[in-house]
Amino acid sequence: MSIATTEPTPTAPQSGPVATKAPALVTGGSRGIGAATARALAAAGHPVAVGYRSATDEALAVVAEIEAFGGRAVAIQGDVRAPGAEAAILDAAAEGLGDKVLVLVNNAGIRVDGLTAQLDDDGWDATLDTNLTAAFRLTRRALGPMLRARYGRVVNVGSIAGLRANPGQPAYAAAKAGLMAFTSTAAVEVARRGVTVNAVAPGFIETDMTSDLPTDEIARSIPARRLGQPHEIAAAIAFLVSDAASYVTGTTLVVDGGLSA
Amino acid sequence: MPSPTVTADAVESVVFEALKGFGVEEDLLSREAEVVALDIDSLDLAELAQVLDDELGVEIKGDDVKGITTVGDLIDRVVAKAA
Numbered sequence: 001m002s003i004a005t006t007e008p009t010p011t012a013p014q015s016g017p018v019a020t021k022a023p024a025l026v027t028g029g030s031r032g033i034g035a036a037t038a039r040a041l042a043a044a045g046h047p048v049a050v051g052y053r054s055a056t057d058e059a060l061a062v063v064a065e066i067e068a069f070g071g072r073a074v075a076i077q078g079d080v081r082a083p084g085a086e087a088a089i090l091d092a093a094a095e096g097l098g099d100k101v102l103v104l105v106n107n108a109g110i111r112v113d114g115l116t117a118q119l120d121d122d123g124w125d126a127t128l129d130t131n132l133t134a135a136f137r138l139t140r141r142a143l144g145p146m147l148r149a150r151y152g153r154v155v156n157v158g159s160i161a162g163l164r165a166n167p168g169q170p171a172y173a174a175a176k177a178g179l180m181a182f183t184s185t186a187a188v189e190v191a192r193r194g195v196t197v198n199a200v201a202p203g204f205i206e207t208d209m210t211s212d213l214p215t216d217e218i219a220r221s222i223p224a225r226r227l228g229q230p231h232e233i234a235a236a237i238a239f240l241v242s243d244a245a246s247y248v249t250g251t252t253l254v255v256d257g258g259l260s261a
Numbered sequence: 262m263p264s265p266t267v268t269a270d271a272v273e274s275v276v277f278e279a280l281k282g283f284g285v286e287e288d289l290l291s292r293e294a295e296v297v298a299l300d301i302d303s304l305d306l307a308e309l310a311q312v313l314d315d316e317l318g319v320e321i322k323g324d325d326v327k328g329i330t331t332v333g334d335l336i337d338r339v340v341a342k343a344a
Contacts, residue, residue, distance in 0.1 A: 144311030147304070189304065 020045055022151065023097040024241070025090065027051040027080055027138065028108030030059035032207030033157060036230035037105055038062050040238040042071030046103055049076045049093035053108070072097070080108045080134035081126070086141045100145040103241055106135035106179075107157040111209055116170045124171045131175035132182070139186060143195065152195035153241045156183050157233070158252055160203045160260045176201075180252045187250030196249035198240045202233045203256025224257030267317050267343035272336045279312045280305075280332070292333030299332070319343045 024041045028034040029050035039062065042048045048066060050073055052059035059075040066073040074096035078089040094100045109131045112123035139154050146152025161169050162176030180199045187197035204210055204218050205228040219226050236255045239245055254260055277290050283305045289298075310321040319342055329335050 144307070144314065147308040148311050148315070193304065193308070 021047075022102035022149075022153075023047045023049070023093065023099050024103035024105065024153075025049040025051055025076070025093045025101045025138075025142075026105040026107055027089075027134070028053075030055040030062060030075075032209065033202065033205060033230045033233045034105070034107040035062045036234035037107060037237045038073065039066060040231065040234040041103065041105075041241060042066040042073055043069065044238055044242065045071075046241070047072040047074075047097040049074050049097055049101065051076050051078060051080070051089060051093075051108065053077070053079050080138065081129045083137075086134070086137040090138065090141050100149075101142055102146055102149055102151055103153045104138060104142045105155045105157070105237055105241075106138055108134060109157065109175075109209075111169070111172050113168045113172070114170075115168055119170060127171035128175050128178075131172070132178045135179055136182060139182075139197070143186075143190060146195045147190065147193045150194045152190070152193075154183075154186065154195070154197040155237050155240045156180070156197070156199040157237070158183070158199040158201040160201050160254060160256050163201060163252075163254070164260055183252065184250040191249050194246075196240070196245065198245070198248060198250065199252040200233055200236045200240070201252050201254045201256065201260075203228060203254075203259040205230060205233055222257045222259045223261065226257065228255065228257055267319060267340065269336060269340050271317065272313075272319075272339045272343075275313060275316045276309065276332065276336055276339070279309050283308075290332070292331060292336065294332045295330055296332060296335065297330075313339060317343065 024046040026034050026038045026048060029038040030052035038048045038050045050059050050062050052075060063073040063075050076089055076092045076096065078085050090101055110127060112127045114123055135156055156179050158180040159176040161173045162180050166173060183197050183199040207230055215227055233255055236253050240248060280290060280299065281287060283301060285299045306326055313319045313321055319339055321339060321342060325338055325342055326335060329338060
């Protein structure tokens, strides 16, 4: 394994373990890209709420890792698909972190595959509800405090599946394309209040979501000749959250090893 | 939950303070002032909704302020919503 694919050991920000940056919520934070993002944001000084639906042990492990390097984190259980869940999740995160969430990473996602001719309604609905509608609802709820604070960061985790055709993923593609279009629209609505809304579009990343795919075959089709690692997406998200990206809004940052170039 | 103390005066105080924060000159503030004339836009109203929620516990949605003309209309809608 090359150095580039090794996740750096998180360290506390140089200012010390005291979290001085805005509270963050990462949905789907117990695994994969979400867990890596929670660690990256905590390492950058953000208190982090690790949102999860069912993987309690994994979410608590992410929290423990963050605390071990001097960061602050809480695990917040909730199903983003449930109507009204966005308020409960954001309120619990604010309570756990001591202040309202001003950094929202909409990462929770599922993949239900099937050719368009065969995909059933449940698969379509679950995919759209989780990947798109939940992100809208959480963003809607989180924007009020961000507008008031004249600061906020929303990063939506899209996918190159929303940019280029991939047979068997009509729902996932539609949800992710919708999420990226939603991103740019929300961004221009709130830009003048110091709130940025961006997306990342990961290519094939080594996570539970891609564990059932023929990764060797896929790697040969990627210019970088390998799948990406969760921390490589987390780094892009951490950049979009950082002050360095204060003038970046409404965009989708593709992180795919050159696959869609 | 809305507090029982959500009076018209309390709402007016919160709304006027918020409008000042949006850059409205203090001497232009009155219940009769037209929202459009104060250069208040839909994003300001979205932020005002958050302020009203935070300060008074009143949740205002877009439909709640549809068709308002004056600041007084806005205050009346908020008071009605809290009742």
